[in-house]
Structure formats: structure tokens, C-alpha cells
Amino acid sequence: MGTAPRPLALRAARILTGDGEPARPDAVVLVRGGAIEAVCAAADPLPDDTVVLDLGDATLLPGFVDAHAHLTLPADRRGYEAVHELPDPDLLAFGRANAERHLRCGVTTVRDNGARGTLGVRLRDLLAGVPAAPRVLAAGRPLTPPGGHFHFCGGTAGTPAEIRDAVHRLADEGVDHIKIIASGGGTAGSRPEECTYSGEHLRAAVGAARARGLRTAAHCRAAESARQAVAAGVDCLEHLDFLRPVAGGDPTVEYDAETVRMIRDAGTYLSMTMQAGGYDTLLDQRGRPDPDERVVARLERYFRDKLGVLRRLLDDGLGERIVISTDAGPADTRFGRFHLGLALAAEAGYPAADVLRAATSRAAEACGLGASTGRITPGHADDLEAVGGDLLADVTRAADVRLVLARGTVVGTGIPA
Ligand SMILES: [Zn+2]
Structure with missing residues (x-):
């Protein structure tokens, strides 16, 4: 897949922001132009032209x-x-x-x-x-x-x-x-x-x-x-x-x-x-x-x-x-x-x-990049990944990568239809 000019919303059963906070259930990460724009609840309205990817029973976290x-x-x-x-x-x-x-x-x-x-x-x-x-x-x-x-x-x-x-x-x-x-x-x-x-x-x-x-x-x-x-x-x-x-x-x-x-x-x-x-x-x-x-x-x-x-x-x-x-x-x-x-x-x-x-x-x-990557927070680069299941319950699930996003480009390996 190429660079998506439209906003992309990634929805997952749980989101880890990278701060050590508990997982956010049913949240959505909105990315646009290579950056994270917002982290919102699944029920929140999204911009009209948003492409939505529902990752299902996955954990979305920073790359x-x-x-x-x-x-x-x-x-x-x-x-x-x-x-x-x-x-x-x-x-x-x-x-x-x-x-x-x-x-x-x-x-x-x-x-x-x-x-x-x-x-x-x-x-x-x-x-x-x-x-x-x-x-x-x-x-x-x-x-x-x-x-x-x-x-x-x-x-x-x-x-x-x-x-x-x-x-x-x-x-x-x-x-x-x-x-x-x-x-x-x-x-x-x-x-x-x-x-x-x-x-x-x-x-x-x-x-x-x-x-x-x-x-x-x-x-x-x-x-x-x-x-x-x-x-x-x-x-x-x-x-x-x-x-x-x-x-x-x-x-x-x-x-x-x-x-x-x-x-x-x-x-x-x-x-x-x-x-x-x-x-x-x-x-x-x-x-x-x-x-x-x-x-x-x-x-x-x-x-x-x-x-x-x-x-x-x-x-x-x-x-x-x-x-x-x-x-x-x-x-x-x-x-x-x-x-x-x-x-x-x-x-x-x-x-x-x-x-x-x-x-x-x-x-x-x-690495001196704390202000630009490593967290799911608005303004950070859209460096994200999704792994199957609950990663906090079992870190070995990190072997099951379903999607990686970097620089507005999705590298998918197993995105549910
Ligand atoms: Zn070495």
C-alpha cells in the first residue's frame, strides 16, 4: 500500500500508549500526514474522508x-x-x-x-x-x-x-x-x-x-x-x-x-x-x-x-x-x-x-527521540504497530505482528478483512 493522503483511523481492542499506562480499551488512533493526530474513543466522530482499519482483537502500540x-x-x-x-x-x-x-x-x-x-x-x-x-x-x-x-x-x-x-x-x-x-x-x-x-x-x-x-x-x-x-x-x-x-x-x-x-x-x-x-x-x-x-x-x-x-x-x-x-x-x-x-x-x-x-x-x-516517537500521543510520528491479542497479558505476542505503520505507509501482514 502506498502513502494515504486521507486520514487513517486504526481501531483495536486495546491501545498501549507507551507510557506504561493501562491499556485503553476500544480506542481509535487517528493519523494523517505521517503524524498522530488524535487518540479518541471508538464512538467519537471521525473526519468524513477517514479510512478506518479495524484491527479487532489486537493491541495497538508505538513502534x-x-x-x-x-x-x-x-x-x-x-x-x-x-x-x-x-x-x-x-x-x-x-x-x-x-x-x-x-x-x-x-x-x-x-x-x-x-x-x-x-x-x-x-x-x-x-x-x-x-x-x-x-x-x-x-x-x-x-x-x-x-x-x-x-x-x-x-x-x-x-x-x-x-x-x-x-x-x-x-x-x-x-x-x-x-x-x-x-x-x-x-x-x-x-x-x-x-x-x-x-x-x-x-x-x-x-x-x-x-x-x-x-x-x-x-x-x-x-x-x-x-x-x-x-x-x-x-x-x-x-x-x-x-x-x-x-x-x-x-x-x-x-x-x-x-x-x-x-x-x-x-x-x-x-x-x-x-x-x-x-x-x-x-x-x-x-x-x-x-x-x-x-x-x-x-x-x-x-x-x-x-x-x-x-x-x-x-x-x-x-x-x-x-x-x-x-x-x-x-x-x-x-x-x-x-x-x-x-x-x-x-x-x-x-x-x-x-x-x-x-x-x-x-x-x-x-536515543534522544523522546519528543517525536515511542508514544501514541498527538504530534508524534505515526510509528505504530499492532500485534494479535493482549500484549500486556503476554509479551511473547509481540511475535504476532499484524500491522506496522511508519511514515504514513502501512506494512500489513495479517489485517483482518
Ligand atoms: Zn553491538
């Missing part, structure tokens, strides 16, 4: 905001090094296809947290001209030390002065935020449990970013990197795995209550990439008659630790700072499966209403 993804990575289990043998047009093609997959699962905004060269900004601008595509915020090249995690993107900066220069170069290119690799990650030769930058490096990045009006997001898998990033004033911590090095062995997960207290005091956002690190593989293995027991054991332990961290954060009152994101792109973390992170968060005991805020209004705020 999801994925605060952490890598659109230009193929999410097909290939390693980073193999992907970056590929030419730019291939990575842009991944980006277009991934954006469409994410849109169809209800994600209407994607914050791209790292792409090679200028591909992040190029993809964002390309998708801005496509009728049915999510809005993209691009970090461009993540800041990383020589040989560090994501170094192949070309954002290498070793000293505080180099970091400041790199931030200004990215700002000149038009990036939307700055991504800092504060600990190691899945790149060959990199260790997730170790810090990559000192506090001085991180402060240089944050200072330069602020001077250019840009927010910062820091990849923090190591516990110590999270502490340093909060102290440096980073706006959003990504992953937050609380990994600690163990001499001669695998790292352990050790929740750090002191860092969490600093996070709470600073009001830092936590972008919890729940399904990243192998949940797609774990689900696949669980469904096989002959699972690889070693892989299953490793992944069960990894996700048990991850849910344990989320539980502790909730117990410590951090629920109000948490954003649920995917980290789709690297390894096996596929696009179009946003619901998996919601299900994992609910499994950790995060109440459904909070999980949904963490994926809509709060995620939009964390």
Missing part, C-alpha cells in the same frame, strides 16, 4: 525502538573478519534487507551502533528516501583502539587527542551519536572482560561529543569498563555483562552493586541486548533431536547469567533506566526477531508494562 543494532552486518553467523572482506555495496544491501526485516517485526526506529567507513550515515540517508523503512540513527565508525573490537570499521583512535579528532570528524560527517568501544568484544584478538580505554580516553570522547551536541553509547561487557564509562559521563551503557577476568581461565560474571549505584545516581541508560550472544542458536539447538550438548550448556549458562544480571538490576531499582535492544547483525543475532528480547526480559521478572516501555518510549528517550 519499537531498537537502540542497538548493526544493520550492515548479515546476521548469518559469519565472523566480523569475513564480513569485512566484502565490498560496500554488499554491506548496504544487507542494511536495506535488515531494515525491512526489522520494520516487519514492529521496529520503526533503529539506532545503528557501528558500521564501516561512512556506511552508517549512507544507509541512514538511503533509507530516509524509502517509503517503508525504519528511521535510522547512525553512529558511523565506533571509536576503538588500534586492533580493538570493531577496528575494521575504521574508527581507530589510540590517544585522547585522536579520540577528540575522531569525534569531530564523525560529527562533520553527520552521525547521530558516538559509539565508544570501552571493552573488548567478539572481534578476533579482543577480550570482552578487559577494558580498552582509560577514564581519560572516555572523558575525551564524552567531552568532544557533548561539544558537538551528540550523545554517547559505550560498549561495556567488562565490569570495569561500565564503572569507567559511568564515571566519564557516558549517556548509555550497552550490554552490561559485568565480566571479570580470571587468570588463566574464562571470565566470570560478577554483578557490581557499587557501579549500579553510580549508574542510578548518574541516570545513565542501560541498553540491555538480551538476545545477543547466541539466543537464536540456543532456540535452534533446543528444538533439535540431536542438540550439541556443549553448545547448549555454554549458552544456557550465558543466558542464565544474563537474566541474573537483569534481575539484580530490577531488584536494585534500575528498571526505570533499562532499554531492551537486540544487537542484531553480528554472529547469529538476526533481524526481525525483536520479540525474543522482550520474552527474555519478561522471563527475568520484568513486568510486561515496563518491558514494553523499555522497548518504546524509554528507548526513544535514550
Whole structure:
């Protein structure tokens, strides 16, 4: 379907505005010209030329905001090094296809947290001209030390002065935020449990970013990197795995209550990439008659630790700072499966209403878009989705997307006649 010049009214059995309020029964959302015009009762009169779509037993809610993804990575289990043998047009093609997959699962905004060269900004601008595509915020090249995690993107900066220069170069290119690799990650030769930058490096990045009006997001898998990033004033911590090095062995997960207290005091956002690190593989293995027991054991332990961290954060009152994101792109973390992170968060005991805020209004705020998307309220963009049934009763219903609306364009998958 193309862009509808006439007002469109979406009626559903229940509407979640994204604010954490109880569902509004039998309400209607009126959209026109790419924006939400009104939220009214089903019985209220509508403009004469309104096109009415009755979604029936569905939940209408704001489109999801994925605060952490890598659109230009193929999410097909290939390693980073193999992907970056590929030419730019291939990575842009991944980006277009991934954006469409994410849109169809209800994600209407994607914050791209790292792409090679200028591909992040190029993809964002390309998708801005496509009728049915999510809005993209691009970090461009993540800041990383020589040989560090994501170094192949070309954002290498070793000293505080180099970091400041790199931030200004990215700002000149038009990036939307700055991504800092504060600990190691899945790149060959990199260790997730170790810090990559000192506090001085991180402060240089944050200072330069602020001077250019840009927010910062820091990849923090190591516990110590999270502490340093909060102290440096980073706006959003990504992953937050609380990994600690163990001499001669695998790292352990050790929740750090002191860092969490600093996070709470600073009001830092936590972008919890729940399904990243192998949940797609774990689900696949669980469904096989002959699972690889070693892989299953490793992944069960990894996700048990991850849910344990989320539980502790909730117990410590951090629920109000948490954003649920995917980290789709690297390894096996596929696009179009946003619901998996919601299900994992609910499994950790995060109440459904909070999980949904963490994926809509709060995620939009964390990305600096709180005034334009993430809520069903007049004046916001018409970023909407409908899922079958009562989403507040069961967040896994987010897998059953019936309709997505973005920029005045309906992407329907199962609209009742
Ligand atoms: Zn990432």
C-alpha cells in the first residue's frame, strides 16, 4: 500500500500508549500526514474522508525502538573478519534487507551502533528516501583502539587527542551519536572482560561529543569498563555483562552493586541486548533431536547469567533506566526477531508494562527521540504497530505482528478483512 493522503483511523481492542499506562480499551488512533493526530474513543466522530482499519482483537502500540543494532552486518553467523572482506555495496544491501526485516517485526526506529567507513550515515540517508523503512540513527565508525573490537570499521583512535579528532570528524560527517568501544568484544584478538580505554580516553570522547551536541553509547561487557564509562559521563551503557577476568581461565560474571549505584545516581541508560550472544542458536539447538550438548550448556549458562544480571538490576531499582535492544547483525543475532528480547526480559521478572516501555518510549528517550516517537500521543510520528491479542497479558505476542505503520505507509501482514 502506498502513502494515504486521507486520514487513517486504526481501531483495536486495546491501545498501549507507551507510557506504561493501562491499556485503553476500544480506542481509535487517528493519523494523517505521517503524524498522530488524535487518540479518541471508538464512538467519537471521525473526519468524513477517514479510512478506518479495524484491527479487532489486537493491541495497538508505538513502534519499537531498537537502540542497538548493526544493520550492515548479515546476521548469518559469519565472523566480523569475513564480513569485512566484502565490498560496500554488499554491506548496504544487507542494511536495506535488515531494515525491512526489522520494520516487519514492529521496529520503526533503529539506532545503528557501528558500521564501516561512512556506511552508517549512507544507509541512514538511503533509507530516509524509502517509503517503508525504519528511521535510522547512525553512529558511523565506533571509536576503538588500534586492533580493538570493531577496528575494521575504521574508527581507530589510540590517544585522547585522536579520540577528540575522531569525534569531530564523525560529527562533520553527520552521525547521530558516538559509539565508544570501552571493552573488548567478539572481534578476533579482543577480550570482552578487559577494558580498552582509560577514564581519560572516555572523558575525551564524552567531552568532544557533548561539544558537538551528540550523545554517547559505550560498549561495556567488562565490569570495569561500565564503572569507567559511568564515571566519564557516558549517556548509555550497552550490554552490561559485568565480566571479570580470571587468570588463566574464562571470565566470570560478577554483578557490581557499587557501579549500579553510580549508574542510578548518574541516570545513565542501560541498553540491555538480551538476545545477543547466541539466543537464536540456543532456540535452534533446543528444538533439535540431536542438540550439541556443549553448545547448549555454554549458552544456557550465558543466558542464565544474563537474566541474573537483569534481575539484580530490577531488584536494585534500575528498571526505570533499562532499554531492551537486540544487537542484531553480528554472529547469529538476526533481524526481525525483536520479540525474543522482550520474552527474555519478561522471563527475568520484568513486568510486561515496563518491558514494553523499555522497548518504546524509554528507548526513544535514550536515543534522544523522546519528543517525536515511542508514544501514541498527538504530534508524534505515526510509528505504530499492532500485534494479535493482549500484549500486556503476554509479551511473547509481540511475535504476532499484524500491522506496522511508519511514515504514513502501512506494512500489513495479517489485517483482518
Ligand atoms: Zn553491538
